Amino acid sequence: MKVNGFFKDVSGASRDEKRRRAAFDQADGKVVGVDPIRQTALELHPGPQKLKVTKVTDVSPTARTFRFEAVSGVLPPFQAGQYASLLFQVGEESICRPYSISSAPYMARTGEKPYFDITVRRKGPNFMPDHLFEELKEGAEVAGSLPLGHFYYESLRDSKNLVCLAGGSGITPFYSMIQEAVHGSQLPDVHITLLYGSAKSNDIIFRQELDRLEQAAPDRIRIVHILSDEPDWKGEKGFLGTEVISKYMGEDPTFFICGPQVMYRFVAKALAELKIKERRIRREVFGTPRDITRSEGYPMEAADKTFRITVRRGIHEDVIEADAKEPVAVALERAKIPFLTDCRSGECGFCRSQLISGRVFVSPDGDGRRAEDKILGWFHPCASYPLSDLTIKIPIY
Ligand SMILES: Cc1cc2nc3c(=O)[nH]c(=O)nc-3n(C[C@H](O)[C@H](O)[C@H](O)COP(=O)(O)OP(=O)(O)OC[C@H]3O[C@@H](n4cnc5c(N)ncnc54)[C@H](O)[C@@H]3O)c2cc1C
Ligand code: FES
Incomplete structure (x- = not known):
C-alpha cells in the first residue's frame, strides 16, 4: 500500500505543502526587498528599455549604422545573429520595426556603457528607413526589446x-x-x-x-x-x-x-x-513579401479591394479601412491604433490576436501560427492580409 501512496503523491506536493506551511507560519511579515533570481531574470530578459543613439555612420551609399546605448547601463547578452525590435516615434505614432544587430556581442562591453549597432538600408522611398535617415540623430531616444530570434550558431547543432x-x-x-x-x-x-x-x-x-x-x-x-x-x-x-x-x-x-x-x-x-x-x-525571417499578390495561392480577385476592420481592444471598438495588399498590422499602425510587433514576419507569435469574423490570407512563407490557433481563430496580424471585412480583437498594452 506504500506503493499506492507514493503514486498518489508522485509530485511530492504534500511534502512540499508541509514545508511551505511551516515557512509561512514562521514568516515575520516583512516585505523582502530584492529577489535575486527575479533580478537576474530581469537583467537577462528585460522588457522594452530606453536606448540612446550615440553614433550614426554611413557604411555604404545606401546604408547607415546607428549605435544604441542602454540608458540604464544594462544591456542583456545576445548571440551574434539575433535582432532587436525598436519602437520609433513617427509623428504622433509609435511604430515598431525589427533590425538585426550588426555589431558583435564582444563589442557590446568594450565601451563605457554597453551598446549595439543596427544597419539600415534605404533604397528608394521606404517608410521607416526614410524616417530613420532623416530624423534619427545622435542623442535621440527610442524604446527597444532585445535579444530576439534564433538565427545564430549553435555548436551542438551546427557544422563548424x-x-x-x-x-x-x-x-x-x-x-x-x-x-x-x-x-x-x-x-x-x-x-x-x-x-x-x-x-x-x-x-x-x-x-x-x-x-x-x-x-x-x-x-x-x-x-x-x-x-x-x-x-x-x-x-x-x-x-x-x-x-x-x-x-x-x-x-x-x-x-x-x-x-x-x-x-x-x-x-x-x-x-x-x-x-x-x-x-x-x-x-532568418526578413519581413513580409514586397508584393503579397505574387505569393503562392493569393486570390487575385481580392488584390485591389479595401476592407473594413472592426478592431476591439478592451472596451474600445474602432472601425478602420484596410488595403488588401497590406498586412492587418500596417492598417492598425496607419489608423494610429497602438499595436506592438517583434518579428513582423508571422513567426514569433508576439502579435497574436483573435480573428472573430472574416477571412485573411497568410502566405505559406510567413505562417508561424500553431495548428490549434488556426482552428480556434487566432492569427498573426503582422503577416495576414484581409480578404473580407474583419472583426478582430487585439491585445491592450
Ligand atoms: C528579423 C528582421 C531583421 C531585419 N533586419 C534589417 C536590417 O538589419 N537592415 C535593414 O535595412 N532592414 C532590416 N529588416 C527590415 C526592416 O525591419 C524594415 O522592414 C525595413 O527597414 C523597411 O521598412 P518599411 O517601413 O519601409 O517597410 P515595411 O516594414 O515592409 O512596412 C510596410 C509598409 O508599411 C507602410 N506603413 C507602415 N506604417 C505606416 C504608417 N504609420 N503610416 C504610413 N505608412 C505606413 C509603409 O508604406 C511601408 O512601406 C529586418 C526585418 C526583420 C523581420
Ligand atoms: S510580430 Fe512576430 S508573429 Fe507578428
Whole structure:
C-alpha cells in the first residue's frame, strides 16, 4: 500500500505543502526587498528599455549604422545573429520595426556603457528607413526589446563549416557573426564562407570592413561577392544559384540564409538540387513579401479591394479601412491604433490576436501560427492580409 501512496503523491506536493506551511507560519511579515533570481531574470530578459543613439555612420551609399546605448547601463547578452525590435516615434505614432544587430556581442562591453549597432538600408522611398535617415540623430531616444530570434550558431547543432548566403541588407547578422568569429569568443574554430549577393559593387554594405576581417583570419573567413548587375565585375556574377554555392560550400556545411524573400525561394531550389538536408539549413525571417499578390495561392480577385476592420481592444471598438495588399498590422499602425510587433514576419507569435469574423490570407512563407490557433481563430496580424471585412480583437498594452 506504500506503493499506492507514493503514486498518489508522485509530485511530492504534500511534502512540499508541509514545508511551505511551516515557512509561512514562521514568516515575520516583512516585505523582502530584492529577489535575486527575479533580478537576474530581469537583467537577462528585460522588457522594452530606453536606448540612446550615440553614433550614426554611413557604411555604404545606401546604408547607415546607428549605435544604441542602454540608458540604464544594462544591456542583456545576445548571440551574434539575433535582432532587436525598436519602437520609433513617427509623428504622433509609435511604430515598431525589427533590425538585426550588426555589431558583435564582444563589442557590446568594450565601451563605457554597453551598446549595439543596427544597419539600415534605404533604397528608394521606404517608410521607416526614410524616417530613420532623416530624423534619427545622435542623442535621440527610442524604446527597444532585445535579444530576439534564433538565427545564430549553435555548436551542438551546427557544422563548424558555415556557409552564409546573404542578399542586400541581409548582410547585417553575418557581419555580426564574422566580427565575433574573428575577434570574439562565441564562434570558436568556426570557418565562415560568406556568399554575398548584391546588384552592383557600390551596393555592397561593409565592403572594406569585410575585406579587413578576411585578411585578419584568412584561414577561417572567406568572402565572395556575387554581383547581378555589373557586367565588368571581375569576380562572381549572376545570382546565388547551384553553381556558385557548390563551388564554395566545402564539406558538410550548415547554411545560414538571410536576405529578401525572393532570394529564399531561389536559394531553396539550389539547396534542394544539392541535396542539402533540412537540418543543415537555417533561415532568418526578413519581413513580409514586397508584393503579397505574387505569393503562392493569393486570390487575385481580392488584390485591389479595401476592407473594413472592426478592431476591439478592451472596451474600445474602432472601425478602420484596410488595403488588401497590406498586412492587418500596417492598417492598425496607419489608423494610429497602438499595436506592438517583434518579428513582423508571422513567426514569433508576439502579435497574436483573435480573428472573430472574416477571412485573411497568410502566405505559406510567413505562417508561424500553431495548428490549434488556426482552428480556434487566432492569427498573426503582422503577416495576414484581409480578404473580407474583419472583426478582430487585439491585445491592450
Ligand atoms: C528579423 C528582421 C531583421 C531585419 N533586419 C534589417 C536590417 O538589419 N537592415 C535593414 O535595412 N532592414 C532590416 N529588416 C527590415 C526592416 O525591419 C524594415 O522592414 C525595413 O527597414 C523597411 O521598412 P518599411 O517601413 O519601409 O517597410 P515595411 O516594414 O515592409 O512596412 C510596410 C509598409 O508599411 C507602410 N506603413 C507602415 N506604417 C505606416 C504608417 N504609420 N503610416 C504610413 N505608412 C505606413 C509603409 O508604406 C511601408 O512601406 C529586418 C526585418 C526583420 C523581420
Ligand atoms: S510580430 Fe512576430 S508573429 Fe507578428
